[in-house]
Amino acid sequence: MSNEASMHADTSVNVPVEVHHHEEHAHHHHHESFITKYVFSQDHKMIAKQFLITGMIWAVIGGLMSVLFRLQLGYPEEKFMWLQDLMGKWWFEDGHLTAQAYYALVTTHGTVLIFFVLTAGLSGTFANLLIPLQVGARDMASPLLNMLSYWFFFLASVIMFSSIFVSTGPFSGGWTAYPPLSALHDASPGSQHGMDLWLIAMAVFVVSSLLGGLNYIVTILNMRTKGMSMTRLPLTIWGLFFTAILGVLSFPVLLSGFILLIFDRNFGTSFYLSDIFVATTNTALPNEGGNAILFQHLFWFLGHPEVYIIALPAMGIVSEIISTNSRKPIFGYMAMVASFFAIATLSFLVWAHHMFVTGMNPFLGSIFVLLTLLIAVPSAIKVFNWLTTLWRGSIRFTPAMLFAIGFVSMFISGGLTGIWLGNSALDIHLHDTYFVIAHFHLVMGVASMFGMFAGIYHWFPKMYGRYLNNTLGYIHFWITMIGAYLIFWPMHYEGLAGMPRRYFDYSTWVSFNQFEGLNRVISIVAIIVFAVQILFLFNFFYSIFKGRKVTTQNPWESNTLEWTTPIHPGHGNWVGEIPEVHRWPYDYGKDGRNFIPQNVPVGENEASH
Amino acid sequence: MSMFFTIAVIVLVFLIIFQIAKASEYVSVIKGEEKARADQNKVNGFLMIAFLIAGLFGVYFCNKVLYPDTLLSHEAASVQGEKVDSMLWITIVITGVVFFITQILLFYFSYKYQESKKRKAYYYPHNNKLEVIWTAVPAIALTALIVFGLKNWFAFTGPAPKEALQVEITGKQFGWIFRYPGMDQTFGKKYYKLIDDANSNSLGQDWKDSKNFDDVVVSQTMYCVVNRPVNLRIFSRDVIHDVGLSEFRLKQDAVPGTPTSLWFTPKFTTKEMKEKLGKPDFQYEISCDQMCGNGHYSMKGVIEVVTQEEYDVWLAQQKPNYYTVFPDKDPSNQKPQLATDSTKTTASVKTTDVVKTKM
């Protein structure tokens, strides 16, 4: 309720309402200092920008790491003396990346991209930006918790970053952190202090994600403007809503798994440990009776929903952008919501498909096969609905729209191979090969990245009041699209040759050394694609200050509420009353009218949807 | 030097692209928004269809070049693997059809329905009949895949046949140890606290258990018999590893504290495979498929598939580990040490060396 009060305060301060909004900073109510405006801001729009830019920094770091380890895979013989000079002896020896450094890079790359970029960077940005703007609220339910959510993320970032510099190196046991490898200090140098920092960073990250998620859920349920029933919510909000629910229900389980791991590492417990002989110290450990597989259950109980935590916001963004730029309603709105619900529910019931070869009970495995393949049905519904939305549309190829179409393409390519892997009798062959790498990079990595790019291009004018450069956007899209397929499509073939993932060097293997040339090609394309992302970043930061100015309130002729705010919305979003909603957000091309925003009352002769 | 040159070129390319982008923005402002959008739509619509065509060609080309390097290009080397392959083919066909239909529609629609003055968007918010169709059809196709899959899954994970050769395989950082049960066909007891690498007891065999006396322990290379099922009992000494058998199309984790198992029937001897593939250096390799530390990539084992006669000869040459540990108990003690023993130790030394130098 205190929030309600503060809102009234907001509006009353603004009484002499500005009607024209071409003037920047038209409605500054409280006198904000630099600190409260840009650093410890409680404005959801500023917090969104903080999440986005922190996510971008991590994306660059994670991307650079992949360039480094791709250099090793593409040029195992080559000496990179200049990199050694640059990075030092710990990483490079005699011009070659060390195995330890390779695994440290792979692990950090995975952790950072999945959690810091595609979870915090994606949900954090768009949930913060869009939830209040699209449901018609002045801010989140709790702006304070919202601010804390960012700062916990920031703290997690600092800790994770510092783990790169400890003398024994960052954690190097893979982003899945399976014990005993991750539990035993002597099993690998990366499992020493690097792992402690990794665990602390992840625990702090979970806190951030819970604070954010609870806030998103409460805001969507309680703070919708008048007339905004749940079935009038834009699909972006539905996607973010289910994402938040998944996070709130599954991250605590991950945290409990991590806490048990911390105990096993430091306090002599045996949750995951049993029957272990460590060769480096020549000792048999006292731990008995633990179960290493328990961790995998706890991990994947988050881990699988996590992949949807990454995918659902992108799906929501893409649905919204495809509909807007096809100038046509999203096809099957209710089916889209229902399939979100089905995916969210099923995603809690499929985790063990990552564990088919752990020796699990075959009957249990068969249940997970059934449920896993079931999840392909709602995924298929979504794809068919996007296709039908494009059909007989009037498509405008904004850069956002291109990325949205690219998302659908990637999601199809990567989703279909999920059907292979979900069938345990095939997974027993393909598990932990490059086939899995291809699958999840397409369906999750690239697809959700595309969703994020689409969102950035689409809402950049709302965030900064300027446009991104279109031509650079087109170059960015087409090179990334072509490059992503060139990188990941051939990896299916490597997987079908049985080539294991997480190998530092394949040259001694008769079964897998036939791909040397291919690996080189992949590495070269990866470097080019990385360079194009730098071009995008340049476009982003340049346009914040120098981009073409937005001159109309609703540049994409869109129906949703964020485009009814001033071009530079202040804290509180709307000047005066929050608009009332009279219709769903997808009245495009209805009765020959180009678009009808949600706040336009239903006409007398108009068939309401 | 070349480094600076490369960087300079990249920066230059960036600058040029940026100038072009900037210029085209001015041009589109001059042209007016409508006209600029129409031009951009035309270019990108064309690129959509071009991407589709180039992409389809790319899929074909990629398949042509890479298919021979995959396992699908030759027969699976185990009875189970044949079933995996036939399932792979069914799955490829079903998902392949969906892939081509949806991707073609996606890019074709994008191209065809680009904004045009002549056409208005068609208001088409829902159609329940369509939704039912595309819920039901995938569900049916998936049911078929599940039925096939589970039939195989239960066959693979069911109990091994009685006549199966019993072999124990233990993973450790970074190598494989194999144990054969000897004449009594039973493995002796072992306990991890008895592990003593210095005294040749790498598995922790309990010497109080007489069943251990005839157990044969080897490392690096395992022998098994063609057309005879082999049952692997899988252990780990330290962290999780995975017995990856790509030619047999199977794998199973090695988990410390929790034994697992895997059985299969090899169809071809190593020698036959060398001839079939025309690859004289062919080996059935065991790859570790679970991240296990810095030497993960070098954790290789070899399976030598031989005929029953060759196997018998090989086994007869192996000395039970008991005699290595207690040479005085060895009936053939008079003779000098057998050659097999020394190969074993040099082999394991070699793997650790490789790891160390690369680390």
Ligand code: HEM
């Ligand atoms: C059509 C629906 C999908 C099915 C049936 C499916 C199935 C699977 C299966 C069975 C695996 C385990 C493979 C293995 O490790 O051997 C897997 C791995 C993975 N999937 Fe999916 N998947 C689907 C969609 C998705 C989506 C939407 C995402 C993310 C947005 C995703 C992300 C991942 C990731 C990250 C992994 C790898 C995890 C690791 O590192 O081991 N999948 N998928």
Ligand SMILES: [Cu+2]
């Ligand atoms: Cu999963």
Ligand SMILES: [Cu+2]
């Ligand atoms: Cu391994």
